[in-house]
Amino acid sequence: MPATLARAPAAPRDYAACSGCNLCQLVCPMWRSHRDPRFTPAGMAKALQYGATAAWLAAPVEACSLCGACDPVCPEGIDLPGLVMDLRLQLANSLPSPNPALLDDLRARLQQGAAAPVVSRSAPLLLPGADLRADAALLARVQALLGLAIADDDGADIALALELGVEIPQHRLQQFLASLNGHSIVAADGLLLRQLRRWLPGSQRMGLGAALSSRPAVRSNLLATDLYVIEARGYHADYERMVAYYDRLQLETGCALNLDLQRIAIPAVAQGLSQKLEVAPGDDGAQAKWILKGRRPARIVVESMADCAAFERVCDLPVVHLAELGEDPEMIKRRPHAFG
Amino acid sequence: MKIPPVEPGTVGPCPVAPDALQGIKRQQTNPARWNGAGWQDFVAELRASGVELAEGAAACGVYATDAGGTAYGQPHGVVLARSAGQVSLLLKAAQAHRVPVTVRGGGLTTEGESVAFGGVLLDMSGMSRVLGVDAAALTVRTEAGIYWHALAEELRRENLDYLSAPLNLTSSVGGTLGVGGIDVNSARLGCSADQAISLQVVTPTGEIVECSDSENAELFQRVIFGYGQFGVITEATLRVRPYTPLAMHYYYYSSLRTAIEDLQMLDRNDASDYSGILTIMDCAVNLLVAFDSDEREAAFRKNWESRLRGHGEFGFALCMAGHYALRPWKLGEALYLLQRKQAVFPEFRRPEYMRDGKMHDRTVVFSRAVWKHWGSRQMVIPDLATSADKFIEAVERGNAICRQYFTHYTLYCVGIKLRPEHKPHYEMSCVPPDAEGWAYGCEFEPMIEGGIYSRDHFQAFKNAIYDVGLDLGASYYRFGGMMKGYIRRVFGDALVDRHLAMKRRADPALILNRDVIF
Incomplete structure (x- = not known):
């Protein structure tokens, strides 16, 4: 028998397994903005394979928006968003932050949260996240x-700690998970949804967009002339199920989706660490423009509040949040942007 | 053996002359690393002219190997292409300081052709924007570092598609035009390179030149299929076409010969829009036939389908069941086929890519399956390209070698329609000189499957396949890089020396992609 020297162990799931196929580059908003292979998951993985440290990779690690598009396309099954989050954690522990006050505040909130009592509920739970909580009317509509x-x-x-690379105290995490244990969960924050899949593997979880668009009152108001913008993080966090779900949605409603040819959701906003730390200007609208290129929708329907603002900045089309599709006329008056 | 002294920064006497391998153990080796003479002066000049050059592990580590994963080398520094003017400045400085420049697109070479063994790595992916689509004329002008898939994404917004590209999402346009490129529609539309109408090229001495069949035709002929020797392609104008989903048909054979005969019959008669063979070893041979239009599909069904000797999926499964029932000692092989079928077939039928029985975005479907089920950190894919009449023998002999060296492997065969007016392009390329009408190519791809093989084992396998090519008067798609020892043996000294003389005129310091061909 020829020279098979040994069988390799089961395929690892960290950067060492990267074969450099660059499929992640095709879907990476960071690449789209920089056109530099160092600003891709494969670029980071390859550099790590050949001796780079987290500090040397600071620029791409900070530029990544953690949209998760690279995750489902990686043929090696490498946890690429997890790799970036690990590197952010290493960076936060080794380099001074450009906004220490924000990080100190977050650490204090994590500690305070850990001290709060666990409230046990029996019904399925909605985790609205910071953006939706800030819009009480829309939150009420979502809840209804x-x-x-x-x-x-x-x-x-x-x-936020996951995003910024801040260490989450173990007791805070355990307390949070204990409050969710046994519940069905709808989460608006895609990054949190992704982690919940790992932390609570047996639980029922769903993104806010999928939960809302499965409601007849909402789904029946989707039109073939709509551009429906999927929230990228939640979609990629549960890709295999979501790709089938949205394929059916498109077949049933005829609406266009912000999917590329690989059926990866093109994020409408790509904000890196600097934007999250509020030390750099916000989203430049490039992603939203790319989604709209060559498309002529009559209306844009978004799952995420941040996407709403992104499209309103770059086009004159009516932009509505998914929850608004089923809402009453009074509410539409209060949100005049909704139908332009 | 006495090794003659070589002036630093120059290429010495050809180390792969016809007799160079005599008495030398055939062992895979990287080219010698460039010694770095004058690097700092070169960098100073480059930076003074405003060209950004990155050094260090984070920048260079990305490029340490190519898709083949058997050649390893690192550049001294990396330049990310941003414009033809910047590439021109780089090449002028490199000529002056005799610094080697290795150009990389998608990095999908398998023999180290896009790996830099010192000097500058010029990464073309920085030039990857579509410059303009002319939907009426069905052409696109694009920067050449763009990946075919990224081009397809842009074209689809106009409901257009490229004509032909490798079944790989991350091949670059420039890299593909430099070597040829094959697709499952190549039997009808020719090589991917044949769709190029005109190019912007930066010559090795830094001139920015537009070329086509009618303008600077000689440069156009040398750059297309030129393995990066005669210039850096910075922009390309390509033919495009309206996008269509495909009606796919699969026919299964247990004989390579029969399947190839049927493939060639279809190609000769222009019976399909797409055709190719993909196998699981030589046990399950899949002839893929596909159509852009219902009319073409109906004509195929009426005139040609009954002549095919392959089975449908169910019929073939029955044949296989009978075959292995009589050969219980081959149970392992049968189980492997079954496992492979269960793993791979669903990839080609994912519902999100199927509408009304037609496949959308075939390149995505095929490429993702290829990377998922065939890709690994090492890919060894020797190939043979022959005239139509020699093809069956080439595939059968190559198949026997695969069986000898690996437990599992795949063969991928396609025809390539040749365009007589492009004959000058084909000289010293993957298109064999004796091919008329069609050339045929077969890739022999062992399944690494997590196994660890020595580089010697891979090299012995490649040598065995390429020796078949020598015997048959074939050519190869991957004759560059570590396989360049075959170039003189295949094409002969006269032709290679003529091209080398052209290379010396175009590239006096022999700086551009110097470890690839000569």
Whole structure:
């Protein structure tokens, strides 16, 4: 028998397994903006394979928006968003932050959260996240459409800590997970949803967009002339199920989706660490423009509040949040942007 | 053996002359690393002219190997292409300081052709924007570092598609035009390179030149299929076409010969829009036939389908069941086929890519399956390209070698329609000189499957396949890089020396992609 020297162990799931196929580059908003292979998951993985440290990779690690598009396309099954989050954690522990006050505040919130009592509920829970909580009217509409209780602790501090590379105290995480244990969960924050899939593997979880668009009151108002913008993080966090779900949605409603040819969701907003730390200007609208290129929708329907603002900045089309499709006329008056 | 002294920064006497391998163990080796003479002066000049050059592990580590994963080398520094003017400045400085420049597109070479063994790595992916689509004329002008898939994404917004590209999402346009490129529609539309109408090229001495069949035709002929020797392609104008989904048909054979005969019959008669063979070893041979239009599909069904000797999926499964029932000692092989079928077939039928029985975005479907089920950190894919009449023998002999060296492997065969007016392009390329009408190519791809093989084993396998090519008067798609020892043996000294003389005129310091061909 020829020279098979040994059988390799089961395929690892860290950067060492990267074969450099660059499929992640095709879907990476960071690449689209920089056109530099160092600003791709494969670029980071390859550099790590050949001796780079987290500090040397600071620029791409900070530029990544954690949209998760690279995750489902990686043929090696490498946890690429997890790799970036690990590197962010290493960076936060080794380099001074450009906005220490924000990080100190977050650490204090994590500690405070850990001290709060666990409130046990029996109904399915909605984790609205910071953006939706800030819009009480829309939150009420979402709650009415879904018929869910709002979680007292929606883990917004944990979601932000994941994003910024801040270490989450173990007791805070355990307390948060204990409050969710046994519940069905609808989460608006895609990054948190992704982590919940790992932390609570047996639980029933769904993104806010999928939960809302499955409601007849909402779905029946989707039109073939709509551009429906999927929230990228939640979609990629549960890709295999979501690709089938949205394929059916498109077949049933005829609406266009912000999917590329690989059926990866093109994020409408790509904000890196600097934007999240509020030390750099916000989204430049390039992603939203790319989604719209060559498309002529009559209306844009978004799952995420941040996407709403992104499209309003770059086009004159009516932009509505998914929850608004089923809402009453009074509410539309209060949100005049909704139908232009 | 006495090794003659070589002036630093120059290429010495050809180390792969016809007799160079005599008495030398055939062992895979990287080219010698460039010694770095004058690097700092070169960098100073480059930076003074405003060209950004990155050094260090984070920048260079990305490029340490190519898709083949058997050649390893690192550049001294990396330049990310941003414009033809910047590439021109780089090449002028490189000529002056005799610094080697290795150009990389998608990095999908398998023999180290896009790996830099010192010097500058010029990464073309920085030039990857579509410059303009002319939907009326069905052409696109694009920067050449763009990946075919990224081009397809842009074209689809106009409901257009490229004509032909490798079944790989991350091949670059420039890299593909430099070597040829094959697709499952190549039997009808020719090589991917044949769709190029005109190019913007930066010559090795830094001139920015537009070329086509009618303008600077000689440069156009040398750059297309030129393996990067005669210039850096920075922009390309390509033919495009309206996008269509495909009606796919699969026919299964247990004989390579029969399947190839049927493939060639279809190609000769222009019976399908797409055709190719993909196998699981030589046990399950899949002839893929596909159509852009219902009319073409109906004509195929009426005139040609009954002449095919392959089975449908169910019929073939029955044949296989009978075959292995009589050969219980081959149970392992049968189980492998079954496992492979269960793993791979669903990839080609994912519902999100199927509408009304037609496949959308075939390149995505095929490429994702290829990377998922065939890709690994090492890919060894020797190939043979022959005239139509020699093809069956080439595939059968190559198949026997695969069986000898690997437990599992795949063969991928396609025809390539040749365009007589492009004959000058084909000289010293993957298109064999004796091919008329069609050339045929077969890739022999072992399944690494997590196994660890020595580089010697891979090299012995490649040598065995390429020796078949020598015997048959074939050519190869991957004759560059570590396989360049075959170039003189295949094409002969006279032709290679003529091209080398052209290379020396175009590239006096022999700086551009110097470890690839000569």
